[in-house]
Each structure stands twice: as C-alpha cells, then as structure tokens.
Amino acid sequence: MFAMTDIDIFQRLGLALLIGLLLGLERGWHERVYDEGRRVAGVRTFALVALFGGVLGWVATEVSPIILAAGLVSLAMLLVASYWISLGREDDVGITTEIALLLTFALGAASMLGPMEPAAAAAVVAALLLSMKTKLHLWVARMEQIEVSAVLKLALISVVVLPLMPDQGYGPGGTLNPHEIWWAIVVVAGLSFLGYVAIRLGGADLGMLMTGAFGGLASSTATTLSLARVVHAQPAFAARAAVGVLVAGSVTFLRILVLAAIFQPLLVAPLALPMGVMAGVGLAGAAAIYALSGRGRKSGERIEGVGNPLELVAALSFGVVLAVVLLGVHYLQQWLGAGGVYAAAALSGVTDVDALTISVSRLVGTDLVAARGVTAIFIAVSVNTVVKGGISLIAGNAALGLRVLPVYAVAIAAGGASLFL
Known part of the structure; x- marks a missing residue:
C-alpha cells in the first residue's frame, strides 16, 4: 500500500x-x-x-x-x-x-x-x-427456454472455447489462425443473438433498425442473412427488413474508412468520397423505403416466430467459409502476384471486407501503390454488396430483394463514378 x-x-x-x-x-x-x-x-x-x-x-x-x-x-x-x-x-x-x-x-x-x-x-x-x-x-419472466439456452451457448463459445484456441498461424504461410477464425464465429453468433434481442425489445420497426445499425458494425453480411430469414418466415416485414439491410450496408461503408484510418491513413482521402457516396445512397434509400412503407401500420408491432436467437450452425458455417477464403487469398497472391490482389478482393468480398481492407492497408506503401489498394477495396465492397443483394432476394423473398437491389445498384454505380471519374 x-x-x-x-x-x-x-x-x-x-x-x-x-x-x-x-x-x-x-x-x-x-x-x-x-x-x-x-x-x-x-x-x-x-x-x-x-x-x-x-x-x-x-x-x-x-x-x-x-x-x-x-x-x-x-x-x-x-x-x-x-x-x-x-x-x-x-x-x-x-x-x-x-x-x-x-x-x-x-x-x-x-x-x-x-x-x-x-x-x-x-x-x-x-x-x-x-x-x-x-x-x-420482467425480462426474466418474458424469456423462453430457447433464449436461456442461447445465452448459455454464447457464453460457452466465447468465454470457454475462445481462450482455448491457439493464437498462431497454421497451414500454408500460417494463413489459418484458429483464435481469429473462432473469434469471427463468436462475432457472428453474438450478432444473431443481439439482433434477436433488438427485435424482441424494439418491435418490428425499431428492432430491425437497431439490428441494421449495430449489425453493420460487426458483419453486414450476417445481418442481411438474419433479416432475410425473418422475411422468409413473415413476408409482411419485407419493407422494415429492407431498411435494416440497407442501414447495415451503409454502416459497413463507413466502417471501412475507420479501418483504413487505423491501418493506413494514406487510403482515407481517396476512399472518403466513394465510401461516403455509397453510404449516403444507402441511407437515403433506407429513409425512402421507411417513409413509403410507414402508412397504416403499428410501430410497436412485434415479430413472432423469429426462430433460434443463436444460429450456432450458421456461425460455424461462416467460420468454415472464412477459412476457405483465407486460403484462397493466400494462393491467389502467390500465383498472380500484384494482379492477384484484385482477384483476392473479389473472392474476399463474397463473405466480408474487413480482412481484405486490413490486408491491403498493410501492403500500401510497401508492395502496393495506394491507387491499386483503393481499387481492390472498392472491388471487395462491390462484390460484397452484390452478395448481400442476392441474399435478400434468395434467402428472403422478392419483396425484400426488389427493394434492396436497386438501392445497392445505385450505390455501386455512384461509388464507382466518384472513384474513377
């Protein structure tokens, strides 16, 4: 003392x-x-x-x-x-x-x-x-058995299993890090549960908006899949789910700027305009859909039958896909050299854009010029945006997809124009 x-x-x-x-x-x-x-x-x-x-x-x-x-x-x-x-x-x-x-x-x-x-x-x-x-x-009284089980599962995979995963690379070039891959699984599982809680507490309108906003900070792809499943079960919520999907995508565009600022500030200026334009288009589209679909509905209406609040199988599948993408990026860079960065960007964009953004940020200034780095990130973002539009249409329904796809198409076109022109 x-x-x-x-x-x-x-x-x-x-x-x-x-x-x-x-x-x-x-x-x-x-x-x-x-x-x-x-x-x-x-x-x-x-x-x-x-x-x-x-x-x-x-x-x-x-x-x-x-x-x-x-x-x-x-x-x-x-x-x-x-x-x-x-x-x-x-x-x-x-x-x-x-x-x-x-x-x-x-x-x-x-x-x-x-x-x-x-x-x-x-x-x-x-x-x-x-x-x-x-x-x-009151919260405890309203909880169901499946929700209690979800909390315990989330605690198991995050508090018990995650610390046991070795934090080192395995496989070709040390590409596969079990700790980092499992951490991605925890993020996806936690996102699924938080989205479920947001919808239960906030109702259809506020819940889906919260899911989109917070989901975009973690994984907009997983958020899109989660909301699409809600719409597939209850088609009446297509408009409100579209708002959540577009908000999640817009938050992702802004999150890329934050990652670039942390890992490579040289990328912030050239990325600011295209990412800002894409986020602006996405938020404007979400606002328009919300305004047009707001007539004649109850704002406090609740969503029933959302399903398992912790999609553990989906989260584990996401981890497998992430491992495959990491290996693909490694080999494409070896086979195609600098040009392989673009192919790796397109492949990475199928699941998420964070890993590609961080990788490119570290290459810029040493093995990659800033212009190519910005192009690679834009390719990954565009592919990821198209994938989320496809998820809305296939995993959800036509009502959801036909609301999301046009807004995303305009966002990609506007972002590309601001980048190349």
Missing part, C-alpha cells in the same frame, strides 16, 4: 461517503413505502456503513488487516440478526438490501485501499442494478 497524505485520506473517505449516499439514496427511495421501523436501512445507514468500511480500511493500513476482516464479520452478523428478526415478522423477505450493505462496506474499504475509479464505477453499476429490479424481473 502506498503512503497516503492527509489530503489523500480525506479524499478517499469522502469517496466512501459518497458511495454510501448513492446506494442509500436508491435503497431509501425503494423502501420509502415502508414505515420507519420496518426499513432495513436508509440513506444514513448506507452512508455510515460505507464510511465504516473506509475508516477500517485506513486503520488496517496502519495496524493490521485483521481489523478490516473483523469489521466485515461483525457487520455480517448484525445483518444476519436483522434478517432473522424480519423473517419472524414477514413470510417473504428478500436479502437484496443486506447484500447491498455488505457491498457498500467493501466499496468503502476499497476506496481507501486501492484506486478510487474502480470503486466509484462499481458503486454506480450497483445502484443501477438495484434500480432496475422491475425491468430485470
């Missing part, structure tokens, strides 16, 4: 007091309906408990950590006795406030013993969780 000045001690005790007041405010407001004698703890009690933890944390640094442990045990025994008395008066007694008091003590001590920012952040998150009781219980 670092040496503390008097100012440090006062600042940390002040933070402990503020933490207690924050949590006590939430608990006091929650229990405001109870009589004074029936309340477990209010603002003053929480403030005192936090200050108690801070003072004992300070004393522990000067004397012995045993003092802090003894204080925690004493508080716990007091809370157990209080809970036992309450249980004798009422049949249904929760322990949320008691747990919150123990957490308040711990955060008060943490304010004194370590960095103040994590303790303050934990207090804010705890207060938020305490205030969301009704919403959290």
Whole structure:
C-alpha cells in the first residue's frame, strides 16, 4: 500500500461517503413505502456503513488487516440478526438490501485501499442494478427456454472455447489462425443473438433498425442473412427488413474508412468520397423505403416466430467459409502476384471486407501503390454488396430483394463514378 497524505485520506473517505449516499439514496427511495421501523436501512445507514468500511480500511493500513476482516464479520452478523428478526415478522423477505450493505462496506474499504475509479464505477453499476429490479424481473419472466439456452451457448463459445484456441498461424504461410477464425464465429453468433434481442425489445420497426445499425458494425453480411430469414418466415416485414439491410450496408461503408484510418491513413482521402457516396445512397434509400412503407401500420408491432436467437450452425458455417477464403487469398497472391490482389478482393468480398481492407492497408506503401489498394477495396465492397443483394432476394423473398437491389445498384454505380471519374 502506498503512503497516503492527509489530503489523500480525506479524499478517499469522502469517496466512501459518497458511495454510501448513492446506494442509500436508491435503497431509501425503494423502501420509502415502508414505515420507519420496518426499513432495513436508509440513506444514513448506507452512508455510515460505507464510511465504516473506509475508516477500517485506513486503520488496517496502519495496524493490521485483521481489523478490516473483523469489521466485515461483525457487520455480517448484525445483518444476519436483522434478517432473522424480519423473517419472524414477514413470510417473504428478500436479502437484496443486506447484500447491498455488505457491498457498500467493501466499496468503502476499497476506496481507501486501492484506486478510487474502480470503486466509484462499481458503486454506480450497483445502484443501477438495484434500480432496475422491475425491468430485470420482467425480462426474466418474458424469456423462453430457447433464449436461456442461447445465452448459455454464447457464453460457452466465447468465454470457454475462445481462450482455448491457439493464437498462431497454421497451414500454408500460417494463413489459418484458429483464435481469429473462432473469434469471427463468436462475432457472428453474438450478432444473431443481439439482433434477436433488438427485435424482441424494439418491435418490428425499431428492432430491425437497431439490428441494421449495430449489425453493420460487426458483419453486414450476417445481418442481411438474419433479416432475410425473418422475411422468409413473415413476408409482411419485407419493407422494415429492407431498411435494416440497407442501414447495415451503409454502416459497413463507413466502417471501412475507420479501418483504413487505423491501418493506413494514406487510403482515407481517396476512399472518403466513394465510401461516403455509397453510404449516403444507402441511407437515403433506407429513409425512402421507411417513409413509403410507414402508412397504416403499428410501430410497436412485434415479430413472432423469429426462430433460434443463436444460429450456432450458421456461425460455424461462416467460420468454415472464412477459412476457405483465407486460403484462397493466400494462393491467389502467390500465383498472380500484384494482379492477384484484385482477384483476392473479389473472392474476399463474397463473405466480408474487413480482412481484405486490413490486408491491403498493410501492403500500401510497401508492395502496393495506394491507387491499386483503393481499387481492390472498392472491388471487395462491390462484390460484397452484390452478395448481400442476392441474399435478400434468395434467402428472403422478392419483396425484400426488389427493394434492396436497386438501392445497392445505385450505390455501386455512384461509388464507382466518384472513384474513377
């Protein structure tokens, strides 16, 4: 523990007091309906408990950590006795406030013993969780078995399996990295689940718009496939799904600029106009479709029968396709040299454009001139856009495809004109 000045001690005790007041405010407001004698703890009690933890944390640094442990045990025994008395008066007694008091003590001590920012952040998150009781219980009550299973599957593949994947290249030229490929699988699976949640919470309009906006940040191709499946099951949502598909594609155009800025700033200026034009056309088309289809419908209408919220099989298939594309890019570059970059761009665009954008960005300035790099990225984006239009038509239906394809065609033409003219 670092040496503390008097100012440090006062600042940390002040933070402990503020933490207690924050949590006590939430608990006091929650229990405001109870009589004074029936309340477990209010603002003053929480403030005192936090200050108690801070003072004992300070004393522990000067004397012995045993003092802090003894204080925690004493508080716990007091809370157990209080809970036992309450249980004798009422049949249904929760322990949320008691747990919150123990957490308040711990955060008060943490304010004194370590960095103040994590303790303050934990207090804010705890207060938020305490205030969301009704919403959290409502969400749990509305969950179905398939949704709980999806959460557990997503946790399994991301928290358990992903760290076990070796983070090194295998195969020709070290092209296949199991960790990176599995990470792509996690992204696709998570996107499918988030899109499902967005649609369940936001309804048809807001849900599909959210799916498009957030899906474009991860994988617009997977987003398009997910929304197309919704339309295939329920054709009435074609217009609203088209909005989500176009928004996802437009976000992808803008995301390419961000990747270029990170990996090769020389590409930002020549890419800004074509990518900006394509994004503008896509968003304008989405706005037009939304406006034209907005008459005579209920904005809060919900989508039923969306299907499995975690398309694990589809995500695994995406990982296989990604591995095939990575191998194809490797061999095309070997066989065709500089010209193979364009072929690799077209092949990569079938699934996604991020890998190609990053690869080209690293080549520009060494083995590839900027003009060829921009052309390669535009080819990948155009192929990917055509693929998403085809997915809308084939995996969805004609109503979806005939809305998406014309907008994408104009976007590609406008982007190409701005690039080459």
